Amino acid sequence: MQEENAEVLATVLEPRSLPNFVETDYVRDVTERALAYIAAGFPVHFRGTSGTGKTTIAMHVASKLGRPLVIMHGDEEHSTSDLVGGQHGYRKKKVVDNFIHSVLKTEESMNSSWIDSRLTLACKKGFTLIYDEFTRSRPEANNVLLSVLQEKMMGMPTARGGEGYLKVHPDFVAIFTSNPEEYAGVYRSQDALRDRMVTIDISYPDKETEMAITSAKSGLPLHDSEKIVNIVRSLRDSGKYEFAPTVRGCIMIAKTAKVRKAAVEAGNKIFRSICTDVLASETSRVGSDANIKKVKEFIAELVDRHCGSNPEAGEMNTDTKPSLKVGQRIAVGDKAVSML
Numbered sequence: 001m002q003e004e005n006a007e008v009l010a011t012v013l014e015p016r017s018l019p020n021f022v023e024t025d026y027v028r029d030v031t032e033r034a035l036a037y038i039a040a041g042f043p044v045h046f047r048g049t050s051g052t053g054k055t056t057i058a059m060h061v062a063s064k065l066g067r068p069l070v071i072m073h074g075d076e077e078h079s080t081s082d083l084v085g086g087q088h089g090y091r092k093k094k095v096v097d098n099f100i101h102s103v104l105k106t107e108e109s110m111n112s113s114w115i116d117s118r119l120t121l122a123c124k125k126g127f128t129l130i131y132d133e134f135t136r137s138r139p140e141a142n143n144v145l146l147s148v149l150q151e152k153m154m155g156m157p158t159a160r161g162g163e164g165y166l167k168v169h170p171d172f173v174a175i176f177t178s179n180p181e182e183y184a185g186v187y188r189s190q191d192a193l194r195d196r197m198v199t200i201d202i203s204y205p206d207k208e209t210e211m212a213i214t215s216a217k218s219g220l221p222l223h224d225s226e227k228i229v230n231i232v233r234s235l236r237d238s239g240k241y242e243f244a245p246t247v248r249g250c251i252m253i254a255k256t257a258k259v260r261k262a263a264v265e266a267g268n269k270i271f272r273s274i275c276t277d278v279l280a281s282e283t284s285r286v287g288s289d290a291n292i293k294k295v296k297e298f299i300a301e302l303v304d305r306h307c308g309s310n311p312e313a314g315e316m317n318t319d320t321k322p323s324l325k326v327g328q329r330i331a332v333g334d335k336a337v338s339m340l
């Protein structure tokens, strides 16, 4: 019944890397390791703090598999039916019989049909599934995945209310991401599920990768991107923050400096204020005035340290050195970097 009538409530994506994806040695290494585990038949789990690039790498790995892609996002509101599918839809039929003037007859009927979840669709058709931040869903909701990953069978409710099984397509691949900082207050990654996947820890990318990402995403030349990355990495290494700054901070500073045509120089007031705004907001949620003042002073110090003190610095000259172009391979330090 479900096979024939299934409506598909799912967005199937073409497997593609995200725009301006940068491939460095670091990215290539993580991708190759993940693809090898997948080829050996194991689901892969990218685990890392916010902004380390887990989702982007998951999308890249999916693009290498070349199968259609569906994405699910963990959510504590999810129930099993969000993962498996369920009866959805409502049709109302109203018959008004006023043949006899004084009688009004109304008839209503409801009709619902089975709608596959994204997981079911991927299991049936052999698509790639990215389950982003899967630990945000309650363990009971995720339990259906245990037999999918181990026995390659998926428990499905039947028309008569019992349980049937769907055989998982041999091309089905699952890629998971999670943020360990969220385990404490939310739901710990279930051990049984974790035991069925290979976890690759993703930490902050190396300097070359951060520079290449900043340049590719903003269009700023690499030498300017390097100065911004140096500021962010020094702040991260210092430990003087509530939340560690990420490559997202680098991208925000670089893009805004470009829009405002501010030279990436310590002497440029606009550039200084962009660094302070972006990094103070990225690294603190609530803070006392005294704390924020200290962080801002430290950011100013880092801008001086990494961008020189040039009081004459005015508008940036964006024409002097190229940023990373699609397909271009360049040397950053002693490493080769390319943008896909």
Ligand SMILES: Nc1ncnc2c1ncn2[C@@H]1O[C@H](COP(=O)(O)OP(=O)(O)OP(=O)(O)O)[C@@H](O)[C@H]1O
Binding pocket: 018, 020, 021, 022, 023, 027, 048, 049, 050, 051, 052, 053, 054, 055, 056, 057, 179, 213, 216, 217, 247, 248, 251
């Ligand atoms: N290899 C890469 N090429 C280009 N951009 C990248 C690459 N890796 C990461 N990024 C960029 O870095 C930022 C953070 O990456 P991403 O969103 O994948 O991190 P995340 O670890 O999934 O973060 P969160 O846990 O907060 O969702 C994004 O703007 C993303 O586009």
